[in-house]
Amino acid sequence: MRSLLLQALLRGRAVLQRPEDDPVMLDEAAQALAVSGRRRLGRSLAIREIDSGSCNGCELEINALNNPVYDIERFGLKFVASPRHADILLVTGPVTWNMLEAVKRAYNATPEPKWVIAAGDCAINCGVFAGSAACVGPVSSVIPVDLHVPGCPPEPIRILQALLALVDGPEVACPK
Amino acid sequence: MSHALSGTLIDRARAEAPDPDGFGRVAVSESEWIALARSCAEGEHDLTALWIDRVRARMALTSRDRAEKVIASIDCGDGRYPSVGLYHAPAIRLERAMRDLYGVEPEGLPDERGWLDHGVWPESYGRGGAPRHEPYRFLAAEGQGLHQIPVGPIHAGIIEPGHFRFTANGETVVRLEERLGYAHKGIESLFTGKTIEDAAKLAARVSGDSTVAYSFAFARAVEAAAGIQVPRRAVYLRGIMAEVERIAHHINDVGAICNDASAVAVHAHCTLLREKILQFCGRCFGHRLMMDRIIPGGIAADLGGGGVTELRRLLDECERDFEDAVRAYDGMPSIQDRTVNTGRLSPALASNFGAGGFVGRASGRNFDCRRDAAYPPYGGLSFAVPLRREGDVNARTWIRIEEVGQSIGLIRSLLELLEPGPLRSELPIASACEGAALVEAFRGDVFVSLRLSSDGNVAHCHIRDASCFQWPLLEAAIEGNIVADFPLCNKSFNCSYSGHDM
Numbered sequence: 001m002r003s004l005l006l007q008a009l010l011r012g013r014a015v016l017q018r019p020e021d022d023p024v025m026l027d028e029a030a031q032a033l034a035v036s037g038r039r040r041l042g043r044s045l046a047i048r049e050i051d052s053g054s055c056n057g058c059e060l061e062i063n064a065l066n067n068p069v070y071d072i073e074r075f076g077l078k079f080v081a082s083p084r085h086a087d088i089l090l091v092t093g094p095v096t097w098n099m100l101e102a103v104k105r106a107y108n109a110t111p112e113p114k115w116v117i118a119a120g121d122c123a124i125n126c127g128v129f130a131g132s133a134a135c136v137g138p139v140s141s142v143i144p145v146d147l148h149v150p151g152c153p154p155e156p157i158r159i160l161q162a163l164l165a166l167v168d169g170p171e172v173a174c175p176k
Numbered sequence: 177m178s179h180a181l182s183g184t185l186i187d188r189a190r191a192e193a194p195d196p197d198g199f200g201r202v203a204v205s206e207s208e209w210i211a212l213a214r215s216c217a218e219g220e221h222d223l224t225a226l227w228i229d230r231v232r233a234r235m236a237l238t239s240r241d242r243a244e245k246v247i248a249s250i251d252c253g254d255g256r257y258p259s260v261g262l263y264h265a266p267a268i269r270l271e272r273a274m275r276d277l278y279g280v281e282p283e284g285l286p287d288e289r290g291w292l293d294h295g296v297w298p299e300s301y302g303r304g305g306a307p308r309h310e311p312y313r314f315l316a317a318e319g320q321g322l323h324q325i326p327v328g329p330i331h332a333g334i335i336e337p338g339h340f341r342f343t344a345n346g347e348t349v350v351r352l353e354e355r356l357g358y359a360h361k362g363i364e365s366l367f368t369g370k371t372i373e374d375a376a377k378l379a380a381r382v383s384g385d386s387t388v389a390y391s392f393a394f395a396r397a398v399e400a401a402a403g404i405q406v407p408r409r410a411v412y413l414r415g416i417m418a419e420v421e422r423i424a425h426h427i428n429d430v431g432a433i434c435n436d437a438s439a440v441a442v443h444a445h446c447t448l449l450r451e452k453i454l455q456f457c458g459r460c461f462g463h464r465l466m467m468d469r470i471i472p473g474g475i476a477a478d479l480g481g482g483g484v485t486e487l488r489r490l491l492d493e494c495e496r497d498f499e500d501a502v503r504a505y506d507g508m509p510s511i512q513d514r515t516v517n518t519g520r521l522s523p524a525l526a527s528n529f530g531a532g533g534f535v536g537r538a539s540g541r542n543f544d545c546r547r548d549a550a551y552p553p554y555g556g557l558s559f560a561v562p563l564r565r566e567g568d569v570n571a572r573t574w575i576r577i578e579e580v581g582q583s584i585g586l587i588r589s590l591l592e593l594l595e596p597g598p599l600r601s602e603l604p605i606a607s608a609c610e611g612a613a614l615v616e617a618f619r620g621d622v623f624v625s626l627r628l629s630s631d632g633n634v635a636h637c638h639i640r641d642a643s644c645f646q647w648p649l650l651e652a653a654i655e656g657n658i659v660a661d662f663p664l665c666n667k668s669f670n671c672s673y674s675g676h677d678m
Contacts, residue, residue: 051335053674054336055383055674056336056384067451081332081333093359096360097298132363133298
């Protein structure tokens with residue numbers, strides 16, 4: 001462990017600078033967040049990730065948000081274990097029939113105010129699984145979606161931009 | 177008796193259909209089918225896959241000495257065929273899944289319950305009939321002081337959906353029963369009718385973490401069916417991508433196991449290393465996970481001169497930095513306390529189930545497709561296949577640690593071989609054809625069996641993830657362990673939900 005610490009001193013920080021604001025995300029976030037909602041969030045977001053039937057590619061990139069390069073907790077963003085603790089549901093995958101009930105229950109268990117981000121092409125339009133009779137449809141066909149992050153899978157930086165737009169983007173995009 | 181019979185079948189398959197993909201194909205009678213099922217149970221063959229293709233039930237088998245591979249087919253046009261699971265337990269979940277999807281009855285199957293079908297599918301899908309919404313009958317565990325712990329389908333972490341039903345006595349797990357299928361997306365029926373190009377994209381998304389391996393396996397199945405050669409540069413780059421994918425996951429999961437044993441700094445160190453690998457892939461192959469980079473006929477992304485230099489540097493860095501993590505793992509008795517003797521999988525079970533990947537190799541099953549079903553570019557390359565017999569979390573971790581070193585060596589050899597040349601061959605599909613492929617993903621062997629129709633589109637495609645034979649073994653490995661050690665056991669298996677659920 002000592003050598004790890006020494007290396008850390010020698011090599012400097014791996015952490016990425018805060019990414020630029022994404023104008024599309026800001027617009028979407030501004031619409032999603034009324035002023036009152038933004039106030040209640042108070043620059044901190046608790047995120048519950050839900051895999052509604054993804055191929056697990058999105059999960060790999062969402063997990064990467066916790067590595068030392070993205071280190072999302074420095075922005076007040078934190079993944080939580082229960083929807084009851086969450087402000088945000090970050091949902092991936094086309095919603096399968098077998099996950100439908102669980103997704104609905106998680107949504108209903110999340111206290112208001114709450115927002116839903118559909119992460120990845122499958123969550124937005126079922127991606128390559130479009131047309132399957134084993135899938136209900138995109139996330140928006142099951143629960144209301146506020147923000148969309150396209151990509152297959154979306155790169156961590158894109159997901160981070162979306163989350164940042166929710167945390168403090170609307171300040172810029174939606175002046176009082 | 178059954179030995180002789182199945183031996184004869186293999187001779188027949190070899191004589192009748194010496195297919196270029198190495199699989200002999202043979203139609204069998206009911207008694208021959210049952211003899212093959214018995215031969216699997218007796219350890220003469222490994223069951224590689226079992227599926228329904230329209231009016232035929234099909235079973236891929238690999239002989240114990242790995243020399244022979246056979247796909248046996250039996251007619252099931254009347255909606256039934258003799259169950260393999262009746263004789264050979266590893267087939268049970270495969271047959272339950274196929275019954276759910278196609279309504280074909282494996283006669284004698286000792287489990288009546290649905291597997292992928294949770295009773296909520298629309299009438300238009302699966303075996304038909306209105307949604308039943310009936311509760312799942314978990315297997316019983318009875319005794320004084322037993323209690324149940326239901327977990328999932330949504331888990332606490334950022335992972336895929338699945339349900340675990342623990343029955344525990346205090347902290348000790350008496351029985352774990354998995355209920356999977358939540359991520360079932362109907363991949364097999366989606367394949368039918370797709371162009372090869374679109375089907376390749378679908379194959380790449382069966383299990384995102386093994387996207388390179390799946391693209392590789394699907395491409396090889398197409399190439400076997402169409403009888404085409406892939407240019408050398410493409411072959412070598414395929415090998416490089418497959419090994420980079422393996423290294424990224426092994427490093428990440430060794431870190432994740434340390435995390436579950438509370439060595440959080442080691443985990444952070446490993447996730448950083450993995451991120452560097454993914455960033456390299458993003459820069460040099462155009463996609464962080466290298467999705468859709470291997471395509472039927474060749475590859476879709478080249479590695480430029482700068483990329484080669486960068487990859488060499490990355491390998492040096494991985495070797496040096498991963499060594500630090502390994503030293504930390506090996507040097508912290510508090511981690512060993514959690515991993516040694518935890519989640520033991522017996523060599524007998526690993527062998528019976530034909531467990532692939534590090535799960536099998538940590539329990540004495542000496543099998544690696546790259547060596548034992550050698551496919552380009554691995555045929556001419558030298559590498560070791562690490563093997564242990566203890567079968568605990570620690571052994572699975574060490575297999576993965578050792579495989580990182582082997583993969584780094586493989587990539588270095590492949591980089592030496594790399595020379596300029598074309599990246600893909602044309603795919604002339606003139607008539608209906610069939611091909612199969614086995615490819616070693618990071619977690620074990622991926623099997624693809626593909627039929628193409630004369631218009632060049634997919635007639636049927638069956639894909640079997642390594643997880644199908646590993647998930648049931650996790651239930652065995654956790655027995656007698658404490659509930660708190662389940663995350664360690666689970667992570668040390670790291671089965672795919674999506675790959676299993678299809």
